[in-house]
Amino acid sequence: MTDARHLRSRLAGEVPPAWRDTFLAVPRHMFIPDTIWIRGDDNRPAPLRRADAPQAWLEACYADAPVAVQLDDGDGSGRGYVSSTASMPRVVAMMLEAADLAPGLRVLEVGTGTGYNAALLASLVGTRNVTTIEIDAGLAERARIALRRAGWPVETITGDGEEGHPAGAPYDRILATAAVQTVPHAWVEQTRPGGLVVTPFGTAFHSGALLHLLVHDDATASGRFGGDTAFMWTRAQRTPHGVVEDRVLPEHDYAETTTDLHPYEPMGDFDASFAIGVRVPGMKSTLVYDDDDPGTQRYTVYLMDPTTGSWTSWRITPQAPAYRVCQHGPRRLFDELAAAYEWWRDLGRPAHDRFGLTVTASGQRLWMDDPANTVG
Numbered sequence: 001m002t003d004a005r006h007l008r009s010r011l012a013g014e015v016p017p018a019w020r021d022t023f024l025a026v027p028r029h030m031f032i033p034d035t036i037w038i039r040g041d042d043n044r045p046a047p048l049r050r051a052d053a054p055q056a057w058l059e060a061c062y063a064d065a066p067v068a069v070q071l072d073d074g075d076g077s078g079r080g081y082v083s084s085t086a087s088m089p090r091v092v093a094m095m096l097e098a099a100d101l102a103p104g105l106r107v108l109e110v111g112t113g114t115g116y117n118a119a120l121l122a123s124l125v126g127t128r129n130v131t132t133i134e135i136d137a138g139l140a141e142r143a144r145i146a147l148r149r150a151g152w153p154v155e156t157i158t159g160d161g162e163e164g165h166p167a168g169a170p171y172d173r174i175l176a177t178a179a180v181q182t183v184p185h186a187w188v189e190q191t192r193p194g195g196l197v198v199t200p201f202g203t204a205f206h207s208g209a210l211l212h213l214l215v216h217d218d219a220t221a222s223g224r225f226g227g228d229t230a231f232m233w234t235r236a237q238r239t240p241h242g243v244v245e246d247r248v249l250p251e252h253d254y255a256e257t258t259t260d261l262h263p264y265e266p267m268g269d270f271d272a273s274f275a276i277g278v279r280v281p282g283m284k285s286t287l288v289y290d291d292d293d294p295g296t297q298r299y300t301v302y303l304m305d306p307t308t309g310s311w312t313s314w315r316i317t318p319q320a321p322a323y324r325v326c327q328h329g330p331r332r333l334f335d336e337l338a339a340a341y342e343w344w345r346d347l348g349r350p351a352h353d354r355f356g357l358t359v360t361a362s363g364q365r366l367w368m369d370d371p372a373n374t375v376g
Contacts, residue, residue: 014064018097026152027150028089070084095177101125101173113134134156171192172191178233188220204284208231248328274352275352
């Protein structure tokens with residue numbers, strides 16, 4: 001049986017050299033609950049219990065992969081939606097590196113989860129310099145206990161992380177471990193001028209990129225996107241759950257057209273899909289293969305807006321001269337996607353790291369190359 005020390009050493013070898021000592025110092029398995037969820041034979045989450053398979057559980061704790069630690073916000077509904085994970089260690093290291101941390105800096109972490117990331121922060125900047133906030137009371141209490149037992153008893157607050165924690169402000173860094181589509185201005189207000197806000201940023205269409213914001217003297221912040229990061233959403237900003245069968249109903253009317261645009265062009269390119277996501281808010285995509293076989297070349301892309309009930313089906317078959325598109329509802333989602341893709345192409349196909357965001361008390365705006373060049 002491979003022990004935790006060996007697995008921790010192996011995991012530390014997967015992260016950037018500057019962070020290896022930190023990852024060696026913090027035992028990840030001490031923060032992972034005894035029951036986690038893995039993908040089952042039916043493609044749904046299946047429990048993996050430490051008591052039943054201790055070695056498999058331990059291997060999962062130290063894999064360079066996210067670990068699902070909660071379903072359905074812990075409500076026991078059985079819907080099977082993953083609502084909290086211990087993030088992929090290499091992505092965690094990338095975020096820590098982006099935060100430009102140093103001993104003594106005061107850090108607010110938004111999204112405690114298991115507490116593992118808070119322990120990594122504490123091992124570098126000091127336990128007294130870290131505050132972590134978690135909206136889920138059960139997760140917060142479990143993390144509080146785990147942090148204390150592991151030797152990093154950081155201040156763990158139960159509350160809405162989008163509001164920050166003003167009692168402890170100002171912070172040198174605010175580091176979010178839950179993705180947002182709109183950056184809360186409270187994070188900017190609670191970070192000292194010259195400090196950083198680092199957060200995963202995504203859209204309903206695109207899984208996300210890392211956003212680095214420098215806070216200015218006038219309580220605004222600006223910075224660029226960089227790095228591929230997919231995180232769980234803050235609860236207030238996640239797109240509603242739902243499957244195709246819930247949203248595309250037989251009685252729906254629709255308008256039918258054709259297109260020669262293949263989904264791979266706007267959806268298979270990270271930079272294109274990032275740009276489309278920020279240009280077309282609220283649009284989810286789901287790909288459904290014929291007979292649930294990913295090996296087939298016959299499939300349908302569904303674009304859906306849960307808020308308005310609009311949907312598009314985009315049918316792909318081999319050697320077809322054109323692809324059938326059906327659109328229902330007040331939004332013509334395929335038309336919006338195609339226009340956004342053309343907009344991105346007209347800009348010269350910019351990489352996502354050429355885009356940036358400025359956050360003010362009145363909202364946020366997207367720019368390219370320079371904050372004065374607003375494009376959103």
